[in-house]
Amino acid sequence: MERPGRSVPGVSLDAQVTPRSEVRRLTLGVAVAGTSSFALLYAPQPVLAQLAAEFRLDPGGASLAISVATGALALAVLPIAVLSEVIGRRRVITGSLAASAVLSVLLPFASSYGVLLAVRAAQGVAIAGVAGVAAAFLVERLGRAGVTAAIGAMIAGNTMGGMLGRLCAGFSADTLGWRGAFGVVAGFSAVCTVLTLIALPRTSDRVHREDMSGAPVPSRGVAAGMAAAVRTPVLRAQYVVAFVGMGTFVAVYNSIGFRLLDEPFALSSAVASLVFLAYAAGAVSSVTAGTLVSRIGKRRALVGALFVTAVGATLTVPDSLPWIVAGIVTLTTGFFAAHSVANGWAAAAAPEGARGQVSGSYTSAYYLGSSIAGAAGAAVYGHGGWTWLVVAVVTSLGGGVVVVTLNTRRR
Numbered sequence: 001m002e003r004p005g006r007s008v009p010g011v012s013l014d015a016q017v018t019p020r021s022e023v024r025r026l027t028l029g030v031a032v033a034g035t036s037s038f039a040l041l042y043a044p045q046p047v048l049a050q051l052a053a054e055f056r057l058d059p060g061g062a063s064l065a066i067s068v069a070t071g072a073l074a075l076a077v078l079p080i081a082v083l084s085e086v087i088g089r090r091r092v093i094t095g096s097l098a099a100s101a102v103l104s105v106l107l108p109f110a111s112s113y114g115v116l117l118a119v120r121a122a123q124g125v126a127i128a129g130v131a132g133v134a135a136a137f138l139v140e141r142l143g144r145a146g147v148t149a150a151i152g153a154m155i156a157g158n159t160m161g162g163m164l165g166r167l168c169a170g171f172s173a174d175t176l177g178w179r180g181a182f183g184v185v186a187g188f189s190a191v192c193t194v195l196t197l198i199a200l201p202r203t204s205d206r207v208h209r210e211d212m213s214g215a216p217v218p219s220r221g222v223a224a225g226m227a228a229a230v231r232t233p234v235l236r237a238q239y240v241v242a243f244v245g246m247g248t249f250v251a252v253y254n255s256i257g258f259r260l261l262d263e264p265f266a267l268s269s270a271v272a273s274l275v276f277l278a279y280a281a282g283a284v285s286s287v288t289a290g291t292l293v294s295r296i297g298k299r300r301a302l303v304g305a306l307f308v309t310a311v312g313a314t315l316t317v318p319d320s321l322p323w324i325v326a327g328i329v330t331l332t333t334g335f336f337a338a339h340s341v342a343n344g345w346a347a348a349a350a351p352e353g354a355r356g357q358v359s360g361s362y363t364s365a366y367y368l369g370s371s372i373a374g375a376a377g378a379a380v381y382g383h384g385g386w387t388w389l390v391v392a393v394v395t396s397l398g399g400g401v402v403v404v405t406l407n408t409r410r411r
Helices: 020-041 045-055 064-087 089-109 113-131 134-142 147-199 222-231 233-261 269-296 298-315 321-349 355-384 386-407
Strands: none
Touching: 020 064, 020 089, 020 113, 020 134, 020 147, 045 064, 045 113, 045 147, 045 233, 045 269, 064 089, 064 113, 064 134, 064 233, 064 355, 089 113, 089 134, 089 147, 113 355, 134 147, 134 321, 134 355, 147 269, 147 321, 222 233, 222 355, 233 269, 233 298, 233 321, 233 355, 233 386, 269 298, 269 321, 298 321, 298 386, 321 355, 355 386
């Protein structure tokens, strides 16, 4: 009798059936790990204005609290993805999650902005072990055919983590300050870490790579794996979507707090942080994106999701709180649908022996977008105002649509 989740010789990865109990545990464990990682990664977003006031920064400078972490993540994700090929995906996921939780405890004690940025950079490296390995981990455990729903659940966990981390920080900031807010998020992350360690089956460190005949798939090597990950047009298109989509999304969310705290709205940090409830819409669209793909295909679903994201950004232009809320909800819905489709597409299209490199490349592009375009967007807002930020966002998303259309014609 085969162990749960073990490859059966002579049966393709797609044809193997993982017991439902293990599917649930795998999905839950990865979703909770994503919840913790995203809560930590974007916890500074609702307190950027407080950081700017204490350390005398402009919006672009304050947004470095986000960008240094996502930039470090983007640089670390490929080496960590390669490491996971050697020591196992589960070990990398759990070790990285524990390290990021420990570093979160140090943030409230940062004595200067430089120290805070250094800890955030280290935290970004730690989070790379979850963000860059999870999709490949699920493909290897569940097979290509069964991975779409699990990745949707993983992204939904990421979405909920982003929302809960921001809400915890935003609601704590008015009474506890930004240091206390970071402490609250650190406690939340500790709980998630324990749940992940319990949920992920220990057998998940066993990695199986066999072809249709049951023979092991030969290792491509790091260089050959990277070549395979970047030479396929359909994969390159997903990397562009990851960069553009995440970059524009983070640019909007980095800047919206400054806009809502300023006139004519002049909201408190707690009330302004309610905008992050829009992440609930993103959680729903992440999970339902697979259904949309099955009905209209990957390319149409992806282009449509990018279009919805651009419409959402446009709706936020008027100085009207209802319009801003509607726009943020629409933008969040579109972005997470696009991310779910693109991430699942990249995972499914990854060549054998290069899954880690493809997963790492996608995640690297995703967080480079957050780091570079997110900071650039905040700078555009600081110097040109909200309308110019929206123009930059819509233009970038339009470029993403063009790339997808040109590189996925046969899909």
